Amino acid sequence: MVARSAQELLPPQLLARLERMELVSRKVFRGRLKGERRSRRKGQSVEFADFRNYVPGDDLRFVDWNLYARLDKLFLKLFLEEEDLHVFFLVDASPSMDFGEPTKFLVAKQIAAALGFVGMCRGDRVRIEFLGAENTTSPILRGRSQLWRMIDFLESVEPDQVFYLTDAVKRFCWRHTGRGIVVLLTDLMDKNGYEPALRLLLGQQMDVFVLQILSPEELEPELAGDLKLVDCEDHDETEISVTTAVVKRYQQTLAAFVEGARRFCAQRGMIHLLTRSDQGVDVIVGQYLRERGLVR
Numbered sequence: 043m044v045a046r047s048a049q050e051l052l053p054p055q056l057l058a059r060l061e062r063m064e065l066v067s068r069k070v071f072r073g074r075l076k077g078e079r080r081s082r083r084k085g086q087s088v089e090f091a092d093f094r095n096y097v098p099g100d101d102l103r104f105v106d107w108n109l110y111a112r113l114d115k116l117f118l119k120l121f122l123e124e125e126d127l128h129v130f131f132l133v134d135a136s137p138s139m140d141f142g143e144p145t146k147f148l149v150a151k152q153i154a155a156a157l158g159f160v161g162m163c164r165g166d167r168v169r170i171e172f173l174g175a176e177n178t179t180s181p182i183l184r185g186r187s188q189l190w191r192m193i194d195f196l197e198s199v200e201p202d203q204v205f206y207l208t209d210a211v212k213r214f215c216w217r218h219t220g221r222g223i224v225v226l227l228t229d230l231m232d233k234n235g236y237e238p239a240l241r242l243l244l245g246q247q248m249d250v251f252v253l254q255i256l257s258p259e260e261l262e263p264e265l266a267g268d269l270k271l272v273d274c275e276d277h278d279e280t281e282i283s284v285t286t287a288v289v290k291r292y293q294q295t296l297a298a299f300v301e302g303a304r305r306f307c308a309q310r311g312m313i314h315l316l317t318r319s320d321q322g323v324d325v326i327v328g329q330y331l332r333e334r335g336l337v338r
Contacts, residue, residue: 050148051155051193056324061186063160063327063337065129067223067249094118127166128222130248131158132214133199135172137274138231140201142257142319147201149255150227152323155196157225160327160337162188169218170195173210173228174203179217204275207232211239215246224248225336229255230303233276237306250312251336254303257319260296263289 052060096105096116104118131154139147154170161168162183170192172178180195207228224243230236230252243250265284272279282288300316307314315334317326331337 051152051196051323052159052189053324056156056328057159059324059328060156060160061163063332064164065127065157065161065166065223066335066338067127068335127161127164129158129161129166129168130214130218130222130224131168131170132211132224132226132228133170133172134207134226134228135174135178135199135201135203136205136231137201137203138229139255141274142259144319145201146229146255146257146319149317149319149323149326150253151196153227153253153255153317153326154225155192156323156327157331157337158183158192159186159189162186162192167222168192171214172199172203173207173214174205206234207236208234208238208242211242215242219246221247222249223251225251225253227253227255229260230299236303240306240310240312244310244312250307252303252307252312252314253317254300254314255317255319256296256300261293261318263292265289 094117096118100118106117106119109115109117133147133150133154135147139145139150158168158170162185165184168180168183168188170180170183178199180192183192207230211226224246226240226243228236232239240250240252268281268283270279270281304314304316313334313336315331315336317330321330327337
C-alpha cells in the first residue's frame with residue numbers, strides 16, 4: 043500500500059529528475075543550518091567569491107595578507123556560503139478541492155510531494171500543512187530519507203475540512219514566524235475572498251507562490267439543460283438553465299477571477315500560477331514551474 047501511494051504521488055520516473063532540481067527563492071534568507079544551496083549572501087566556505095575593502099571591526103582572519111603586501115591596502119576575502127531554506131507547503135483541504143478527474147486535491151498533494159522532495163534533496167527544511175484541518179502539520183522534513191515520512195503524512199488527510207481560507211492562514215502565521223518560501227496550493231474558491239489570506243502571508247515577509255489549481259471540468263464545463271447546482275461546502279442551491287450564452291458568461295467570469303488573482307499577486311510581489319489538474323505532475327513541476335522560476 044505504501045509503495046502504491048508513493049507511485050501515485052511521485053512517479054518513479056520523476057524522482058531522478060527531481061533530485062537534480064532546486065527550489066528558487068527571490069529573497070535572501072539566513073538559514074539555520076548548512077545546506078546544499080549556494081547562497082547569494084557572502085559568508086564562510088571553501089569557495090572564493092570576491093574581495094571587499096576592510097572596515098574597522100572586520101575579522102582579521104579573512105584579510106588577504108598577500109594582497110596587502112603587494113598593494114599596502116587591506117582587503118577581505120569573501121566566500122560563497124551554503125545555506126538551507128525553510129519551505130512551507132500549504133495545501134487547501136476544503137471539499138471544493140475534491141473535484142475533477144484527477145481531483146484538485148490529489149494534484150495539490152502531488153505537487154507538494156514533488157517540490158518537497160526537491161527541497162529535502164537540497165537539505166532544505168520542508169514543512170507541509172493542510173489548511174483547515176486540526177493537527178495536520180508535518181514535522182520538519184530534511185534529507186532524502188524523509189521521503190516515506192512525507193508520503194505517509196500526505197496520505198493521512200481527506201479534503202473534507204470546511205473553513206475560511208483567511209482563518210486557516212492566520213493560524214499558520216501565528217505558529218510559524220520563520221522566513222522562507224511558502225507555496226499555497228488552492229483553488230482560491232472562498233466566498234469570503236482570498237485577498238485577506240494572501241495579505242497575511244505577505245506580512246510574514248516570505249517569498250509567496252500561489253498555485254491556483256483548477257480542473258478541466260471547471261475551465262471547460264460540459265453542461266446542458268436545467269440543473270440544480272449545490273455548493274459542496276455550505277450546501278447552497280441554485281437552479282439554472284444552461285445555454286451557450288450562460289456557459290460563455292461563466293467562462294468570462296472565471297477568466298476575470300483568475301486574472302484578478304494574478305494581478306492582485308503581481309502588484310504585491312507574489313507569484314501567481316494557474317495549473318490545470320489534468321496536466322500531470324511531471325509536466326507541472328518539470329516544465330511548467332521550471333519555466334516560471336519556482337524550480338531550476
